[in-house]
Every structure is written in C-alpha cells, then in structure tokens.
Amino acid sequence: MGTSPAVEGFFDEASNTISYIVADPGTGACAIIDSVLDIDYAAGRITYDSADRLIAAVRERGLTLQWIIETHVHADHLSAAPYIQDKLGGKIGVGARIVEVQETFGKVFNEGTAFQRDGSQFDALFEDGDTYQIGNMTGFAIATPGHTPACMVHVIGDAAFAGDTLFMPDGGSARADFPGGDAGALYDSIQRVLTLPDAMRLFICHDYGPNGRAIAWETTIGQQKADNIHVGGGKTREEFVKFRTERDAQLAMPKLIIPSLQVNMRAGEIPQDDSGVPMLKVPVNGL
Secondary structure, X not given: OOOOOEEEEEEEOOOOEEEEEEEOOOOOEEEEEOOOEEEEOOOOEEEOHHHHHHHHHHHHOOOEEEEEEOOOXXXXXXXXXXXXHHHHOOEEEEEOOHHHHHHHHHHHXXXXXXXXXXXXXXXXXXXXXXXXEEOOEEEEEXXXXXXXXXXXXXXXXXXXXXXXXXXXXXXXXXXXXXXXXXXXXXXHHHHHHOOOOOOOEEEOOEOOOHHHOOOOOEEEHHHHHHHOOOOHHHOOHHHHHHHHHHHHOOOOOOOOHHHHHHHHOOOOOOOEOOOOOEOOOOOOOOO
C-alpha cells in the first residue's frame, strides 16, 4: 500500500472490457493488463484499433513497457499481447494453471500434438505468491481460481486488478460454469481477495452498466465487502454456490468464446492451418 501506481483504464465497447496501463511514477516503467484485439467474427477480420490506443498512450506518456499481463484466458475477447509485444517489448505473463486450460480446450478444439500444453507460449507463468518488478514497484500474483483455473488477481502497490473474479459491487461476480470453473472455488478466492486492506483500489476487467448506470471500473476492497450483491454483507458459501449455479444455468455463451479461447490459450497468437494460413475452428456441440 506504500506505492500508488498511475492507473489508466481503456474501455472496449464491443466486449465491455477494460484494459489498463499501470505505471510506476518514479521510473516510467509500466504494465498493460488485459489488452484487446478487435475481431469482426462474422467477416473473420482482425483489426488493431484497441491495441493501437494502448500503444499510442504508452508512447505519448514516455513509458517503458515491461509486462503484458493476462489475468486469465478470457472467453469474451481476444488478447492483443503479441501485437503489443512486437511494438513495445515486454514479457507476457499468465497464471501457471494455464496448462490445465490448454489441456481442456486443446481437446475441445482437437488441436493435436502440435499444440503445446505446457504454457510455453507465455514468457512467464505466475504461481500463487509470485512477485515481479515494474520499475521500482513490486507486483504480487494471487491465485483466484473459480471462473477459470488460471485466474489471478494482481496487486501492485495500493491497486489490485481483479480480472473476472469480481465485478463492480452492483455487478457481483463472474460465472463459474465454463469447463474447469467451480462456484465454490470462486467464493473461496473472493474471500481471499477481500482480506486485502479496505482502502485498496480494485480495478475490474468488465462492466456492463447494470440498471443503466454509467460504465465504471474502479472500486475498493471495503466497498466490495460491504456492497457486492453476490458476496458482500457476509453472504455464505452455500448461498453463493446456490445462486451462482442457478444463475449460470440461465446464461448464454459469450459471443466470442470460440475464437477467444483458441487465441488466448496461445498467448494471443492466432492459430494456423498446415499451410500457415491463420484459421479458427468451430467445434460442433463441443462447449
């Protein structure tokens, strides 16, 4: 809590994702968290406007990119990590349990033996409790499985980045019904996050403006403990699991889940066919 990084959020309207530039005020070193690659899925067309916004901001502010962090393998947008790395450098990091996600969805997408399921597509695999440096700031990785096995919350000074583990207090929490998800594990992970100091800033990855409010992405641990509609006010594990299970059964699959999983489990690289042409698969009745 002794360090207060400069945090700038970038909202992607197409996927309701917030990407972040997190900078060390003392050195100008920074990290990008949860970047977005644009896709017109119907047309099979990739573009880079969202990533270019992040790249331009890093350059305009005179920052040096050291890390490109994925809080988890997203199912609702594609990662722009390799595109950004090519322009600005930095290491791509994700939770070490990515290997479980790769194993699960390697089978779903019939990837065969050419697809490595060891996390080697990433530059760093974070274990629970691992630390890393952004200039003079120390980042701290907390494993928060439940939404996916590889989810992590990253704490950098007085700021924590929740990924999909928590939404804004009136948004609650993420679903836990994807392969490898677990509502009970998600509750346990959230309770662990809520042991952080009440004053800590908490930045979330998605917001949908419940009940027509303006899009928002910053809250605090104290606000979450008091007001989160799914876990706040002392709600029990049993209450949460019952609610989450019933709610998840009513949810449709994210529109971009099929391309997102194939790309994101590869650290943002688009898969190719045997002739080297970028190509996505659509498994029938596989999810």
